[in-house]
Structures are given as structure tokens and as C-alpha cells.
Amino acid sequence: MGLGLLLIILGALGSHRQGIYDWWSLRNYTAPALVAQLATDDTLTSSAQRIFYVNRPQISAKAAFGPVCPSGTEQTVVLGCYHGNQHGIYVLQVTDTRLNGIEQVTAAHELLHAAYDRLSAQDRNRVDSWLTDYYQHDLHDQTILDQIAAYKKSEPHEVVNEMHSLFGTQIASLPAPLEKYYQRYFSNRSAIVQNYRAYEAEFTMRQNAIKADDAQLTSWKAQIDSAESDIKTTYALLQTRQAQLSNLRASNPAAYNQAIPAYNATVDDYNAKVTNLKALISQYNNLVAQRNALVLEAQQLTREITSQVSPLGQ
Numbered sequence: 001m002g003l004g005l006l007l008i009i010l011g012a013l014g015s016h017r018q019g020i021y022d023w024w025s026l027r028n029y030t031a032p033a034l035v036a037q038l039a040t041d042d043t044l045t046s047s048a049q050r051i052f053y054v055n056r057p058q059i060s061a062k063a064a065f066g067p068v069c070p071s072g073t074e075q076t077v078v079l080g081c082y083h084g085n086q087h088g089i090y091v092l093q094v095t096d097t098r099l100n101g102i103e104q105v106t107a108a109h110e111l112l113h114a115a116y117d118r119l120s121a122q123d124r125n126r127v128d129s130w131l132t133d134y135y136q137h138d139l140h141d142q143t144i145l146d147q148i149a150a151y152k153k154s155e156p157h158e159v160v161n162e163m164h165s166l167f168g169t170q171i172a173s174l175p176a177p178l179e180k181y182y183q184r185y186f187s188n189r190s191a192i193v194q195n196y197r198a199y200e201a202e203f204t205m206r207q208n209a210i211k212a213d214d215a216q217l218t219s220w221k222a223q224i225d226s227a228e229s230d231i232k233t234t235y236a237l238l239q240t241r242q243a244q245l246s247n248l249r250a251s252n253p254a255a256y257n258q259a260i261p262a263y264n265a266t267v268d269d270y271n272a273k274v275t276n277l278k279a280l281i282s283q284y285n286n287l288v289a290q291r292n293a294l295v296l297e298a299q300q301l302t303r304e305i306t307s308q309v310s311p312l313g314q
Helices: 003-015 017-026 033-041 048-053 062-068 102-118 121-136 140-156 154-172 176-182 190-251 253-304
Strands: 058-060 080-082 091-093
Touching: 003 017, 003 154, 017 048, 033 048, 033 058, 048 102, 062 091, 062 154, 080 102, 102 154, 102 190, 121 154, 121 176, 140 154, 154 190, 190 253
Parallel strands: 058 091
Antiparallel strands: 080 091
């Protein structure tokens, strides 16, 4: 074999090294049913599915997930992690049906980390420029802006890598170059974004409702305080008039009889104010109970996506 032919063969093998590695790694691999379902739900292309499976994805309950994805490694509500150089994708198991779709978005998010890891220097520079341009000029979603701000603090050297995963899984409409790029990995990226929006709405809906309830409670509290003050004033007036009537009854019966209608009107006014106050307090208490129930629901949902295991009895 001539040297020239040997170099050509070695060059060809080098250019296909990743594909050869993938083939070898997957030759005896059969994806578990839940993992295969994630790949289907995320509409992974054949090349993306290969990247996904090479990383041996695992969907793990909190006890098993915590040691492989320590808390704080990902500052997002989608809990998962990717260990670089094809060393694993891990997804937190979430069984609460209100959060259906969160595992799918997590898997897609981590798959994109693995895909980013494989980009050539030329491809990465091009993709990075698209991501950065979109972030600097067209990104207005405050939730995602906040996530990026968190990554700037926690993982300052991985911000563009994180944008690569965030934009691909959480933003419905992207500039044409990015949309075309993400078609490498997803045949229907909108399905992932829809899952993200659905479970995210479970949080925002409750957060917005709690804020609205708090505003209403503040308004009603001011009305209750004002009504209680007014009732105290009316009650003091009734006591004064009652003393006056007692004096008039003995000293001036005619004046007494003349003052009775005004006194009775004040009594009626007082009773009406007390009735209205009781109704307002009842409304207030009912809304407090409703608001607190929402807080408990929000806390429960947050616990569902927190990888830390609670001590027994908590």
C-alpha cells in the first residue's frame, strides 16, 4: 500500500471518526422504552437520536438523580444535566401530571448541550454568532433573559452554550438561520416549545393569581380598616344620642319623641355598616384561603422539580 493511499484512508477514517465511535457505542444498545418515548416526543432526527442514545439517557427519581446532577449545576426550572464528551444525559423524573412535558423539554435541552459539544470550530463560531445576535437584538422574553442572567453568574463561560439549549427548546419563533440549524435535531421543534409553555403556565398562572389576590386583599384590608373606623365613630355617636335621649325622656318627652326617628335611623345605619363589614371580612377570609391554597400548590410544584430529597417527615 502506497503512502499516499494510506494517508487518504487515515484521513477518511479521521473525518468519520465520530460516526464510527457512535456506531461502535450503539452496536448492542437498545433504548429503554421511556427513553425511546422521549426521543419520539421530541421529534428527534436520526442524527439527533444517535447523539441522544450515545449518551445513554437516564430518567431518574430524586434519590438517584441528585448524585449525578448536583443541585445548582443548572440554574433553570428544567432539571437535567449533560456530562461532557458523551458521558451521559440525565433527566429528573417528574410524575405530577400538571407538569407533563417537563421531561421532554429537559431531554431536548440536554441533547442540545451534547450536540453543541460536537460542533466543529467553524460551525460553533457561526452558530454562536446567530445566538448572540438574537440575544442582543431580538430577545424580549423576560423569563429567558432572567435565566441567561443567572447563567452569567453561575456559569459565565457557558452562557452561549446555555443559550443554544434555551432558544432551541423555549422560543417559538427564531430567525431563519437558527430555525434551519435546529432542524438538524428536531423535525417539529414547536412540539417541544408547546410542552415548555404548558408546564411553565402551571407556574405563571399561580404566580399571577397570587399577585392578583394579594392586590385585592390589600384593597379589601384598607376598606375593612376604614369600615371599622366608621363603625366605631357611628357607635360613639349612638352612645351620645342614647345618653341624650335618656335625659330628654325625663325632662322633655316631646323633644324625646321628636329625636327618636333620628336615633333609629342611626341604629339602622350602624347595623347596615356592621352587616357590610361582616360580608367584606367573609370575602377577605375566603380569598385568603384561596390564595394560601395557590401558594401551597406553587410550593408543591416547585418541590416536584427540585432535585433535593426531603428528609423523612417533611
